[in-house]
Amino acid sequence: MEPRSEAELAEAVAGAAGPLRVVGGGTRPIGAPVAGDPLPVAGLAGVSLYEPGALTLVAAAGTPLAEVEQTLAVEGQRLGFEPMDHRPLLGRAGVPTIGGVAAANVSGPRRIQAGACRDSLLGVRFVDGRGAVLKNGGRVMKNVTGYDLVKLMAGAFGTLGVLTEVAFKVQAIPETEATLVATGLDAGEAVDRLSAALGSPYDITGAAHLGPGCGAPEARTVVRIEGLADSVRYRAGALKSALGGDWQVIGDEASAALWREVRDVAPFAAGDAPVWRVSVKPSDGPVLVAVLEQAGLAKRAILDWGGGLVWVEVDDDPGDGGAAAIRDELARLGGHATLVRGSDALRARVPVFQPEPAPLAAISAGLRAKFDPRGILNPGLMGRC
Template sequence: MRPETEAELAETIAACRRPLHVQGGGTRAVGCPVTGDVLQTGGLSGISLYEPGALTLVVRAGTPLAEVEAALEGEGQRLPFEPMDHRGLLGTTGAPTIGGVVATNASGPRRIQVGACRDFMLGVRFVDGQGKVIKNGGRVMKNVTGYDLVKLLSGSWGTLGVLSEVSLKVLPKPESAATLRLRGLDTGQAVTVMSRALGSPYEITGAAHDPQAEETLLRIEGFARSVDYRAGQIQALFVEHAVEVDTDPGRVAATWAAIRDVAPLQAVAGDVWRLSVKPSDAPRLAEQLGADALLLDWGGGLIWARVPADTDLRARLGEVCGHATLIRGSTASRAALPVFHPEPAPLARISTGLRARFDPRGILNPGLMGG
């Protein structure tokens, strides 16, 4: 099934009698395996409105991400939240769509400073499980008119509705960027350094640590002179370390794309988990998880961990503030373990209740998020 318009999408869902597996580019094969007819959103494609002077973009959900990024690039702007490309980690092919980015709330290293995909979402149009077209939010930057279903739909993995159109706030691309590299720190030292940098006034837009390479990376972006100034300030802040500064645009972009896409963990087989935690818990967790390889992003608040297939990583977490999601898992482990972190009972009841209201027949990616 590949509807070409929102009306066709609504008709398709209304007429559907069997579970649907909603798919944009099919590059983010995450979640409990869904059996159902594939509903492709690629037919709903094209930019509906782009006003660079208002920093707003309205785009149909099936539009390839590359097309969106090219349009923004043409005006010197970008999606600020730096959506992860899952293809390298998951070994998937195909072209990611903007709808897939939103449905998975895909956000990269810059999340720590500017926010996640959900923070840049201004509006959605979607079709619910009964085939009703629903809109929420709009195309303006401040909007508190009614409940924020925009946030609810962002990161709902197609389980509440199928996105037909999304509007986003975009931001200017900075003139210049620099990677600051510290070598030889252990995880505890690295988290301390990242925390101090993030707590400085120098607007760090990336803070990652690769324990295998023993590299700690900080990123600064902005006007060239401002980047130079802040890089100098950071060097002065960590005068006891040798802080290398790299301002080559191609290398800076490649460094952070590798962090964003979890490149250090891609090549070797095994399950890969994604943990969102309080940054200062990261050093302790890094020990406790007993992982084969780790990558820390978000100043330590985001931990990527590779473990042998079918390992129940959550069992090693203990009482911790945060959540763990199995992003790359064998079919066996994705069927055996909850892929998404189990919610406390009252929230699980709410989530189940919301799914029952938005998709009473249980046909939209049933079971993908568990529950």
């Protein structure tokens, strides 16, 4: 039976006899495979509060993301953190939900300017592993005292509680956008240019590098500017002069289409090679890619967030999807890696999420014991339990 209300969901969790596998829109099978009875949340849907003037929106967790975006677009507003659509990359159908976005802290290219999903979350309601309904945060943009469970739930992948309602701050859609595009730069040169752009006063909202073979034969380095038309025109011209080199400026739909490509890692779609999402210092992004290329593992790479987010498609010849090589290098560089695309067998064989240092693992285990004392919510998804 699919719960149709928060009360029914709480009853289902409280009465569960064994592990539960939380199911939203079925679009993001990230994490180790979970054995358990499905617990669907798509029945909890609908926008319950939207105040355009206050830049706030509240929706049930099972509300389709498309419905949220359409509601906002009518008033000329959007989710500032630009959530990714995983379906092309993962070859999935299904309907992305706003609760799934929050549970996975899904954040796109605009994170460098607008922050992550968790930074736009104002409040949450959720059911913990005992079946108790908890709430934290609020429905307006104001300070909330007490423990910040809002940010704790963002990125917990349903292992601490099942989201039932989320409240977001939203932002206005800008009048126009423009993107500067340079071709043929290597990753190191590209990150130097992206760093210069991000350090400029021109309010950059996207800074990425698509390596060779990522949607075009030559590498593309791209920088986005958004705002009022006259301001965008001036800032694009000034930034082009400041960066030097040969930059093409594209606007409107061509620019938007390019950033959807970056956001959804579209060049890696329609394949089955393992894909990793790696977070490092921006200056270390090219270093990681070079090491993997020298090892014959990296097939293609996309660097977002000025080089700090590396999407890398790897050759699976070693049988571990590149896990050992990537994590060995991260032990030197720092950072963390998540296996986003991989077969069920691969995701069961290697740690999908970055293994935690012992002190942090102890804190994580303590949190799980507090919020899910029976260990029934997505057990093993974020690590072996």
